[in-house]
Amino acid sequence: MLRIGLFSALGLALIAPAARSVAGAAAVSAGLAAGISVAAWAARRTRFEVRDAKLYYVPHAYAGIAVSLLFLGRLVYRYAAGLYVSAPPPSDPAAAMSRSLGEISGSPATLAVFFILAGYYSYYYLYLLRRSSRPGSAAAESRHGSAAIN
Numbered sequence: 343m344l345r346i347g348l349f350s351a352l353g354l355a356l357i358a359p360a361a362r363s364v365a366g367a368a369a370v371s372a373g374l375a376a377g378i379s380v381a382a383w384a385a386r387r388t389r390f391e392v393r394d395a396k397l398y399y400v401p402h403a404y405a406g407i408a409v410s411l412l413f414l415g416r417l418v419y420r421y422a423a424g425l426y427v428s429a430p431p432p433s434d435p436a437a438a439m440s441r442s443l444g445e446i447s448g449s450p451a452t453l454a455v456f457f458i459l460a461g462y463y464s465y466y467y468l469y470l471l472r473r474s475s476r477p478g479s480a481a482a483e484s485r486h487g488s489a490a491i492n
Contacts (some may be wrong), residue, residue, distance in 0.1 A: 343471070345463060345467050346464050346467050346468060346471075348429070349459075349460040349463055349464045350460075350464065352456075352458045353456075353457065353464075356370075356453065356456065356457075357370060357380075359366070360453050362380065363450075366450055366453055367448040367453040368450070369450035369453040370454070370457050371450070371454060372454050372457075373454035373455065373456065373457025373458045373460075373461060374457045374458075374460070374461040375408070375461070376454075376458045376459025376461070377457060377458040377459065377460060377462035377463075377464075377465070378461045378462070378465045380405055380408075380409060380458070380462050380479075381405075381461065381462040381463070381464075381466040382465065382469075383399065383402075383405065383463035384401070384402040384462075384466060385465070385466060385469040387402040387405075388401050388402055388469075388470075390473065397474050399470060399473075401466075401488035405462075406462075406463075406466075409458060409459055409462045409463075410459070411443065412455055412458065412459070413455050413456065413459040416451065416455040417452075418425070420449070420452060436482055451474055
């Protein structure tokens, strides 16, 4: 729930400035659509098992890794290309956060990549929560490499 809340809060903070432009709104929409699509694909490939009366899952690792690397790669690119403002950060934390959000929301490509990440993890974690709340819905599949839902 914490991860879903964090991605939702960051997404809401970025939507307002992004919606001021057509490119920003399109980037948000495309990023969410792509992230949710990849998450739905990965969710169908997630295996569940019951061990010692607890439900465990084996995620589709490549999807999560690819989405995370895409986001990290975009941040590294922006930093390496000098696209972030090199002025010293403001001493006021609110002003520093506002400047950071402005830098992200000013780039449609960065917005799209962030919303791919946010859409992916929000959908995937909601799927896991929904699936884990249905008792007896997961059949035991394998006995290796799983992460607990509980």
